[in-house]
Amino acid sequence: MGDYQGEYIQQYLCNINLRKKIKELLKEKTEILQKLEQLEKDGNNQSFEERKKRLRSLASEIQRNFECPLSRCGKKYGSEGSLNQHIKLKHPELVNKA
Structure with missing residues (x-):
């Protein structure tokens, strides 16, 4: 009976x-x-x-200084990252050369 009482006190x-x-x-x-x-x-x-929203520039406000190296393409982009993404997606043969 002592075990039960000890356990009760512990609980x-x-x-x-x-x-x-x-x-x-x-x-x-x-x-x-x-x-x-x-x-x-x-x-x-x-x-x-x-x-959370951020202000974005209008497409007409972006200076497009980065041109696709393929002469037949003629696309221009506002950032180097955008140009690199274009090359990866549209001209994968250029990426595979490097």
Whole structure:
């Protein structure tokens, strides 16, 4: 019978510790939610989607200084990366040479 009583006391103490941890976690959760609320209020009152958008140049505003090396192609691009992507997609034979 002593084993049951010892186990009961052990389980009782474990439950007390678990309850303390739960109270601490709930308090921490409340604090985090309050901080999040405050951050949302302090923000520009913009939704996440609105802040995520970036300004892009119009196609007519882009200076196209990078020209495709194939004379028959004649395509021009505003960045070297765009030109390289064009070459990989449209002229894979140029990529395989290198």
